[in-house]
Amino acid sequence: MTKKAFEKVAANGLISRRHLLGLGVAGSGLAISGAALGADSQINFQIPSWSRQPGPGPSAYGSRSPYAEDLERLSGFTNPTYPGGGASRSPLQHLQGTITPNSLHFERHHAGVPNIDPSQHNLVINGLVRQPLVFRYEDLLKYQMVSRIHFLECSGNSGALLRGEVGGSAQSLHGLVSCAEWTGIPLSTLLDEAGVLPEAKWVAAVGADGASMGRSVPIAKALDDVMVALYQNGEAVRPEQGYPMRLFCPGWEGNISVKWLTQLKLTAEPSQFRDETSKYTDTLPNRLSYQFTFPMGSKSLITSPSGEMTLDQTGIYQVTGIAWSGRGSIRKVEVSADGGQTWAEAAIQGHQLDRALTRFTIPWEWNGGRAILQSRATDSEGNIQPTRDALIAEKGTLSFYHTPCIQSWGVDEQGQVTNVYV
Amino acid sequence: MYKSLFLSVLFFFITTSSMIVNPQDGVRLGIPISEEDLQGFDLIAAPDGSGFPLGNGTARQGKDVYDINCAVCHGANGEGTSGNTIIVGGDMQSEGPPLRTVGSYWPYATTLFDFIRRAMPATAPKSLSNEQVYQVTAYVLYMNDIIGQDAELSASSLINIQMPNADGFIDRSHIQ
Secondary structure, three states, rough: OOOOOOOOOOHEEEEEEEHHOOOOOOOOOOOOOOOOOHOOOOOOOOHHHOOOOOOOOOOOOOOHHHOOOOOOOOEEEOOOOOOOOEEEEEEEEHHHOOOOOOOOOOEEEEEOOOOOOHHEEEEEEOOOOOOOOEEEEEHHHHOOEEEEEEEEEOOOOOOOHOOOOOOOHHHHHOOOEEEEEEEEEEHHHHHHHHOEEEOOOOOEEEOOOOOEEEEEEEEHHHHHOOOEEEEEEOOOHHHHHOOEEEEEEEOOOOOHHHHHHHHEEEEOOOOHHHHHHOOOOEEEOOEEEOOOEEEOOEEEEEOOOOOOEEOOOEEEEEEEEEOOOOOOOOEEEEEEOOOOOEEOOEOOOOOOOOOOEEEEEEEEEEEEOOOEEEEEEEEEEOOOOOOOOHHHHHOOOOOOOOOOOOOEEEOOOOOEHHHHOO | HHHHHHHHHHHHHHHHHHHHHHHOOOOOEEEEEOOOHOOOOOOOOOOOOOOOOOOOOOOOOOOOOOHHHHHHHOOOOOOOHHHHHOOOOOOOOOOOOOOOOOOOOOOHHHHHHHHHHHOOOOOOOOOHHHHHHHHHHHHHHHHHHOOOOOOOOOHHOOOOOOOOOOOOEOOOOOOO
C-alpha cells in the first residue's frame, strides 16, 4: 500500500487543514490509517440480531445507549465539613461539537443542590429601585425570552496547572467548562420594570441554596447582556444548574451566574460577599490580590489526543479540541506538535459564536516519536492565549483561579499522552 | 372599494407594527412589595451597614456558640480540620504561600457576619439567631486578635473595624 504524502504545515507531522475532507475522517476520535481491507478484516457482515426483531417503543424520557454509559462527570471528593459542596467535571475528551449535554454539564455547588418547588420560589428585586417587586415563576414564563449559546467556566478551572500536578485528563484538569443554549428573560427587562434608580451601580444576586450564595454584578453588565435563564438546551434548567432559574452572565467567571436565583438587590457598592472577597480572588507574588476578575480568558484545549489516552499505532490522527473566550468569539486556533516551536492553523469545525465553545480540528501524522501537542486560541479582540510560563510570570502560583494558559500534552514513544510542562 | 382596501391594509400595518415594536408592553407581572416585607428574607449585610439586624454580641458570649456549632469543622481555636476550614492565623507577607484566613486575608469584617448568617453552620445554615451570629462573629474576630474579648459587636462597630488585609486588594471590576 503506497503511503499518500500530505502537505505538512508545521513540524512533527501537522498536516494542512485543507486535507481534512480528503482524509475521510469524521472529526471525532482517531483515524486509523492502513487498516486491513475487505475479507482480511474481522468485520462480521451477518445481519445482526437487532435487525431481526422490533425494539422497545417510544419512552417518556429518553436515555442514552447502554454502550455509551461510561461517559460520566468526574465528581470530586466528598467532605463531611462541606456537605453538598464541591464540583463535578465534564468528560471533555469524549464529547464532540460544542454543546454540553445537560446531564454532563459541570457542577460547582457551595451547599449542595436545593430541591426547589417553583410554586414556592420567589424572585425579588429590591434595593435602589422605584418599586420593589416579586416575580412568581409561572409569571416569568410569560415574558418574551432570548436564547444564547454560551460557555460557562468555573474561575478555578485548569488551576491544577499552577499547582504543579502532572497527571490527569482533559476532564480532570479542565472539565469545569461547558456550553449550552440558555434561554431566559433579559435582566434589563425585569430591572426596568422595577425602575433602577440612578445611584444604583451594582446588583447583588443571591441564590436559594443552603449557602444563599451571593455575588455582586456591575450595573453596566446587568443591563447589557445578563439574563435570568429558565431553560438549558431547551428544557427547564437542571437542578444542578439552578432550577427553577439562574442568573447568566455571558463570558464571566462561572460563580457570578448565581444559581437558584431568588434575590436581586440594587446597591451603590458591591456587597462584598464571601465568594468575591475571600474566594475567587487572585493573590499575586507581591501579596496584593486581584478582586473582581470577571471575563474569562482567551483559551483552548486539545481534547483528543489528550491526557490518559494512548495512541495505539502510528499514522494519521484527527487532533480536535475546544476554544473559547470571555471577551468575544474565537478568531483562530493554532496547533503545535513540537511544544510550540512551529504552529499550524486548525480548521473550525462548526459555530464560531460569541463567548461560546468553538470546535477546532487538524490532521496530524504521528511518526511514533515524541511529540508535544498544544493549541493556542486568538479571540475576536486579538487576545492570544498565553503560555503557562507567561501566565506564571504575570500572576505567580499563589492562586489558582483564572488560568487560561496553553495546555501541553506530551506523547511518548509508546503513544501515551500525559500532561507536561514545556 | 380601493378606499376600503387601503384602510384595511393601513389598519393591518398599524396593528401589527405596534405588536412588533413593543411586544413586552403588556407583560409587567412583578408584584409590588415593600422593603418591610423582606425582613428576614433579605440577608445582605453590607460594608455600608445596610441589612444588619438589631442586636449585638461579644466574643466572650460567642465562645459557647462557637464550641457547639463551629469547632467540629473549624477546630477548637480556629485551626481548622482541613485546608479550607482554617479561620485563624496566617500572614500575607510570610515566606512561601501565605495562609489566607479571616484574620490574614478577608478585607471586610461585615463579610464575616454576612457569611455566617447566610451559610453557617454548614450542616444547618441559618439556624443561628441574629444574636448568636453577632456573638460568634465577635469570637472569630477575637481569635484573630482583631477585637477584644468584651468588645460589643454591632452593625455600627462592625463597619468600623479595619481588617489587617483591607488594603491588600486591587479592584478590577472596571475590566468587563
